[in-house]
Amino acid sequence: MAGSKAVQKEVKEFMTGLKRRNPHEGEFHQAVQELVETVMPYYLDHDQFRKWRILERMTEPDRVVMFRVTWSDDTGTIRANKAWRVQFNNAIGPYKGGMRFHPSVTLSVLKFLGFEQCFKNALTGLPMGGAKGGSNFNPKGRSDLEIMRFCHSLMTELFRHIGESKDVPAGDIGVGAREIGYMFGQYKRLENNFVGVLTGKGLEYGGSLIRKEATGYGTVYFAQNMLNHIDDSVEGKDVVVSGSGNVATYAIEKVLHYGGKPLTASDSGGSIYDPDGIDEEKLEFIKQLKEVRRGRISEYAEKYSSAKYLEGKRPWGVKCDIALPCATQNELNADDAKELIDNGVRVVAEGANMPSTLEAVHHFLDAGVLFGPAKAANAGGVAVSGLEQSQNSLRISWDAEEVDGRLQNIMKDIHAKCVKYGEGDGKVNYVAGANIAGFEKVAAAMVAYGVV
Structure with missing residues (x-):
């Protein structure tokens, strides 16, 4: 050495x-x-x-494609946004990685995501290279027709750079089933070809069961594997979770399945802390609040008297055994890490992409915290995207039990690889x-x- x-x-x-x-x-x-x-x-x-x-x-990166997306809003005003596709590395398979629509999207953000994707995809054991793409378009507050026009315009350029054996984009922040549907419809029209060129599709036209749940479930599966390695489990543990999107809500759901006690959720406005725990009924309220009504997490504290709303704060000040950062990059800094360590955290598994700063990671490792980095703990989403590709290629559809079983095995295998290359001095x-x-x-x- x-x-x-x-x-x-x-x-x-x-x-x-x-x-x-x-x-x-x-x-x-x-x-x-x-x-x-x-x-x-x-x-x-x-x-x-x-x-x-x-x-x-x-x-x-192998290449970076940058282009303009021109579209018209509902008033007839012409709008223009920037978009990119960063095809980072296809050494082990076709490029694979999500598309992100958010005002914070820049080339730097997409390069970091594409770079991480190379190794995350490699860990799954599936033949997928690394890529990422997106636009500084903000879908929030836009009508369905505005989003459709934007997605169609974007795909009119993007279609020539992707393909089922070339580059297979997926969803990410700001890109859900609605956006994937609009993009896939335009791709199909332009190419006159029905192939699995996008993942995260609706079940009606080639999507996979468990895809929506996959990243959150996978994060908790990885945390469970880390604890099982030291003869422990998620059962009975207090868990803090950041975010309230798909990753966070399905991480909370899987924590409940394993007998843990989720205490928090958050959005850009602040966090809720429920010392009684977020049970199945409360979780369903969060899902309806965020997925259907697109409301604010503060409404949880208005509905449930057991909860407190921590305005403008992330949930890292709450005492816990396990922390699952599931919101966005760099949401957990060095001071947050110190506070979590002081409050007794034993396990951190990253559900979002690079949610911990470098300084925070160093603090966790120095303190002996079991720290599951995003490229391992966050790999469940792209793993099921890869399984969706396989189903599309085979022209079959697996049931939820089959997909979830494969996801559990992939996360277990990723854990084993981390142990193989990362074990030393009994840790x-x-x-x-x-x-x-x-x-x-x-x-x-x-x-x-x-x-x-």
């Missing part, structure tokens, strides 16, 4: 070069730093990867394990191809 000083020097030099080549892309820098810190010793000890300069090549560093396992698979494929 390369010495720690040599590793630190290599990491510093590598990151200096990457930042110089990719200026003003903070999210992307963070994602690469997190991987390089743990992978560098492994990289330095494997001459075949150094010889072919795999790390340098791996941190540059498991899941960050190192996930990074090295994902890197090794993609790197080996790249070496096999030579210089391409």
